[in-house]
Amino acid sequence: MDQRHCRSGDRWKPYSGRCPDLSTPHEPGCRSARECGRLSEGPSPALIPFVGKIRASERIADALRREIIAGQPVARTPALMERFGVSRPTLRQAFRVLENEQLIEVRHGSRNGVRPLRPGPDSAARMVGQSLQASGATIEQLYEAREAFEPFAAALLARRRDRRDIATLRASLGALSALVEAQAWPDLGAALARFHHELVALTGNQMLALTAATIATLLEQHQRNRNLFIETDKPDVATLEFRGRGVRSIARLTRLIEVGDADGAEAHWRTHLINSADHWLSGQDRHAVIDIVGEPA
CATH class of the missing domain: 1.10.10.10 (Winged helix-like DNA-binding domain superfamily/Winged helix DNA-binding domain)
Known part of the structure; x- marks a missing residue:
């Protein structure tokens, strides 16, 4: 035919x-x-x-x-x-x-x-991560990207002062404090990492939430592939102090959002992110290309 x-x-x-x-x-x-x-x-x-x-x-x-x-x-x-x-x-x-x-x-x-299959953050992170790795994006750029929108999310929540948002933040803070009391250090580290995504998700902006989830997934994959920052049941003193500062910083952010101080919440959370990035990037090459694929077995 x-x-x-x-x-x-x-x-x-x-x-x-x-x-x-x-x-x-x-x-x-x-x-x-x-x-x-x-x-x-x-x-x-x-x-x-x-x-x-x-x-x-x-x-x-x-x-x-x-x-x-x-x-x-x-x-x-x-x-x-x-x-x-x-x-x-x-x-x-x-x-x-x-x-x-x-x-x-x-x-x-x-x-x-x-x-x-329903598209989700993991599939988005995989595709974006492979593209970023191929283009030579660095681990420092991931932290810089987070600094670009998380402070905005904090300010947005403070201006809105929604009782449900504040209740969710206080519940997260309570869970973090309980982990400190229980000395559940690996769980505390994971919960602190999740808070970044939870904060942005409260805005209700799906684009911001997906971006935050993608960055969090890429950071986790990079650290796992490079065997960086493995949580242990007996962290050193410096790590304990850093975790404590993180919980106290979230407590302050929650208070700023609760009183509606948008400028204060934005400035505070930007400082938090800068200090956090300095901590995680100390001792490693800031300009290293992100490793999402991993080394061959």
Whole structure:
């Protein structure tokens, strides 16, 4: 069956080197429908539109990506082939794109075939981290990025003075104090790290919350891959003092937010972040490229 067709309005005509709807001929050397983005794999009213040289698999991935993010299920392979008017290999190429983005899980041999995955901070952090590592971003830049928006979040909460926000902050502070009393040092370190994300999440701004979660995940992955700052049950005196200052700093931030001192909350938390970065970056290369992938086994 001849697959070389070109669309003209709602009709399909045999390919002759120029589409009626386009003012220029196809690229030189285009021998078949599969080699030109302006051609289809055959006449089908269900075919998704093509623009320029975009491949069929990319267009299918775009359509499915929108549906997955909207929470819609992914149809079975035969139904998708019929819907988009493409072959199984073309559909598999689209699936590979979405798999790499961790938006779907392809289950070979299963009746359903493809299971959509809900995007989350971990998948976002992985993609962003790999891109940052490839571009040479440094560990110091991660801390600087956090300084750019966490003080703003603190000021926003202080201006709002929402009773629910303050109750959440006080509950977090109480949990931190309990860990100090119990001398649960590894748990305390993890809870202090989580507080950065919890603070930003209270703003209700999803963009800020995702950014904060991504930075926290990247810092954790870098430290784990480099075997840095492993928490122990018997930390040294300097670490204990640093943890204590962190809890007291959160207590002060909570009071500033409670009284509605936006400028004070912003300035205090910026100072906290600067001091925290100085502590974590002491003894290591500030300009080291972040390590998200890790060394080969």
